[in-house]
Amino acid sequence: MITNRCAAPRRGTVLILVAGISALLASLAVSFLVRMRTDAEESDRSVRLAQAHLMLVASCNFIQERSRLGWDDPNPPAGTPTTHVECFGWVDIRDGVSGPRDQTQGPGDFAVPAVPDDTPTPMAVGTWADLRTPLATRPVSRQPMYVMRRPPFAVLPKATPNAISTTTDDLDFGKPLAKHCDPEPAVKPLPAADTPATWSDYAAGDKTPLPSGQVGAWFRVLRDGPATFVVTCGCGGTMGFRLRDWDAVSGTGAMTLEDKAMFGNDRDLFSQLEASEVRLWYRVEWSANVAAADYQCLQNEIGGDHWVQWPLNASAAPNNVRSQPHPTNMVGTIRWVQRLTNEPTYW
Amino acid sequence: MSSNRRAFTLIEMLIAIALGLVLVYTAAAGLRVAAQTVTVANRLALENEIMRNGFEIALDEVDLWRAYDEPVDAMRQGQRSAGGIFCPFKSSAVGVSTTAPATSATIIIDIANIPGPTDSERGWNSDYVWPVADPRTWFRNNMAERSGTALHFGGYKRFSTVGPADATGRTHTWLANQLDRLVSAFGYYGMADYLPAGTIYDYAGGSFPVTGGGMCSLLANTGGLNFQNGDGGADFAQSLYRATKNTAFAVYPLTAATPINATSAAYTRWNVGQNANQDSTRTFQLVTSSHDPVLEIRPTTWPTMTVSTARTLAYNRFACVARVHWTSPLTGNTSELSFTCFGTSLRGARQQRRADSGWAVWHSADAGTGSPNPNDATLDNAN
Structure with a gap:
């Protein structure tokens, strides 16, 4: 009993000491974790800001490509044109008239802007590019840029082999036939033939967000002049919609039921998403001018006659004849970029 | 009558004291390490926070060109005179x-x-x-x-x-x-x-x-x-x-580490690439990079930080290089985050600025579609 009397206070002391040290360590660990979490939260704004800036590049690419490009539909609906839609710039390079216009449009006519909008159907006419619509009601092209499982019109990032037959008995012996399209569509499984179904799969893509994707970046483009655009670059959860679009019952930009369903039909949630977003406004101007006129493939500069021109791939030719390093692009250039220091009236 | 309670022997005391010291020392060391960890974590968190702020300042600078012309500070508008890169277009004789x-x-x-x-x-x-x-x-x-x-x-x-x-x-x-x-x-x-x-x-x-x-x-x-x-x-x-090709042109910030006369230097061609050497490259960097300290008034234990941008044209490409540079006063370690960024061009920067002073407000009135708000006159269209 005497021994017990002596041991009891010792155990209590140890317990107090261990508990105290543990509490101290626990508080340090918690404060450390809280600090890390705070850092992560504060870093989130920097990430969003960086992604919003990246959207400026994406939007300029968008403006450039939509100035001239179109897509074929191998199985167009009855009554629609079968010609390849190829346009001639936001300001038509043929006559300087506001475009884009396809081959069939006469000079001075802006009746049908042949620009696909952001619907999955590539031949659809994009009303957002129609300058006849008053600016206050002119639609914008909204482009959510979250990481999709398979974007619309996705192609495989690889070369497609078109092997030349080396079998002498083969009818195709030695012929460089391009039997397989290059690039290949990223439709799985690859279509055996062009059918409406495979085309629609290819065109629609699989827009399911990848779980590893970051917070979604997006941009909106409003055409406010023949070749000038108001670009809104953002990063957050709204996918480029605005609260104004949510509240609009109908008309330009009004969100559909499907749109609202993406946000759980919760206006308060959408409002919070919008409030926490990063948004940057820019104006840019497109130009039909393309690559520099410099040449690197003419014999002139090494002393020969000036009309001798080497092939573009003549890098290995004698006398250091070099190939043209700046081939022209097909989509024009961006002349200037201006970050707007205020929120514009229309965007 | 002698008591049944016996005292510790000297050996027991010595062993107990030694073990106790070891325990106390271990506990103290653990606490010290933990405290140092917290201190380092706080310092890193502070550096990260400052770095993030510097990154955001640099991104803004890419778009706003304040190192070259400060719209709200008449003392930092040295390139608005004739021949300067921010000189206004005016109806003057020509x-x-x-x-x-x-x-x-x-x-x-x-x-x-x-x-x-x-x-x-x-x-x-x-x-x-x-x-x-x-x-x-x-x-x-x-x-x-x-x-x-x-x-x-x-x-x-x-x-x-x-x-x-x-x-x-x-x-x-x-x-x-x-x-x-x-x-x-x-x-x-x-x-x-x-x-x-x-x-x-x-x-x-x-x-x-x-x-x-x-x-x-x-x-x-x-x-x-x-x-x-x-x-x-x-x-x-x-x-x-x-x-x-192998040469570059540049714009010159007001706050360059080695300031030069921006108007005369506007006609300077710099050697880059294979025509350059170490000295010419360093000179080019010093005169074309802004050098803007951030948080000049701060606790002495906080890192020093500068943000700089350099805007150059070489090989047919306009480049804007932003740098965030910070130095720890405790360790002396220096770190730098540098990146190129696409943003406002010179013409865009001129359109951002009112001809008199301040930032120009833009409301798309120029589109002629009934915008209720007028646009400000800018350096590009001042009369």
Whole structure:
């Protein structure tokens, strides 16, 4: 009993000491974790800001490509044109008239802007590019840029082999036939033939967000002049919609039921998403001018006659004849970029 | 009566004390390490926070050009005078350009008195989009035309010359005037920023008449100007790539580590790439990089940080390099985050600024579709 009397206070002391040290360590660990979490939260704004800036590049690419490009539909609906839609710039390079216009449009006519909008159907006419619509009601092209499982019109990032037959008995012996399209569509499984179904799969893509994707970046483009655009670059959860679009019952930009369903039909949630977003406004101007006129493939500069021109791939030719390093692009250039220091009236 | 309670022996005491000391020391060491960890974590968190702020400041600088012109501070608008890269376009007197531009760059572009769309049009019109449909904007003959050649494939003088006249007895001054006025107002970087891609930076005639074919432009490496670098021979039409191959042009911040006269330096061509060496590269970096300290008033234990940007043109590419640089006062370690970024161009920066002072507000009224708010006049359209 005497021994017990002596041991009891010792155990209590140890317990107090261990508990105290543990509490101290626990508080340090918690404060450390809280600090890390705070850092992560504060870093989130920097990430969003960086992604919003990246959207400026994406939007300029968008403006450039939509100035001239179109897509074929191998199985167009009855009554629609079968010609390849190829346009001639936001300001038509043929006559300087506001475009884009396809081959069939006469000079001075802006009746049908042949620009696909952001619907999955590539031949659809994009009303957002129609300058006849008053600016206050002119639609914008909204482009959510979250990481999709398979974007619309996705192609495989690889070369497609078109092997030349080396079998002498083969009818195709030695012929460089391009039997397989290059690039290949990223439709799985690859279509055996062009059918409406495979085309629609290819065109629609699989827009399911990848779980590893970051917070979604997006941009909106409003055409406010023949070749000038108001670009809104953002990063957050709204996918480029605005609260104004949510509240609009109908008309330009009004969100559909499907749109609202993406946000759980919760206006308060959408409002919070919008409030926490990063948004940057820019104006840019497109130009039909393309690559520099410099040449690197003419014999002139090494002393020969000036009309001798080497092939573009003549890098290995004698006398250091070099190939043209700046081939022209097909989509024009961006002349200037201006970050707007205020929120514009229309965007 | 002796007690049953016996005292500790000396050996027991010594062992207990030793073990106790070990325990106390271990606990103290653990606490010290934990405390140091928290201190380091706090310091790293502080550095990260400062780095993040610097990153955001740098991104803003990429878009706002405040290191070159501060719209709300008249003391930091040194490049708004004539010849400066932020000089306003005004309705000041200007003559028709038929001779070499003044190297002192004292001419202010007259946009209010530009004639109609004729070949004699002079000066810069910010509303003109240079459509490719306008034959004044393109040349599709022989780009390799040289002095003294037979002109089998057309002659550049039919496209752009200020004299002597071509075989038809006419001069073609439009492109020459665009180049002349812009280079006189802004220098080389500004001229290239304003002109569309694919512009031919040459015109024939003027003080350097040629016979037969061949470019002998006012921008050539003669007459005190220094735009063409001579690569590949400078006697044929060239665009921006050849003029910036192995050479660079730049804009000069107000806060450079080694400030230079921005107006005169606007006509400076720098060697880069294979033509450069260590010293020239360092000088180029010092005069073209802004050097803006952030948090100048701060606790002594906080890191020092500077944010800088450099805007250069080389190899036909406009580049903006941003750097965030910080130094820990405790460890002395320095770190730098550098990145290139796409943002506001020089012309965009000029459009951001009111002609008097402050930031210009833009509400899309220029689109002519009934915007209720007017747009401010900017450095690009001031009268």
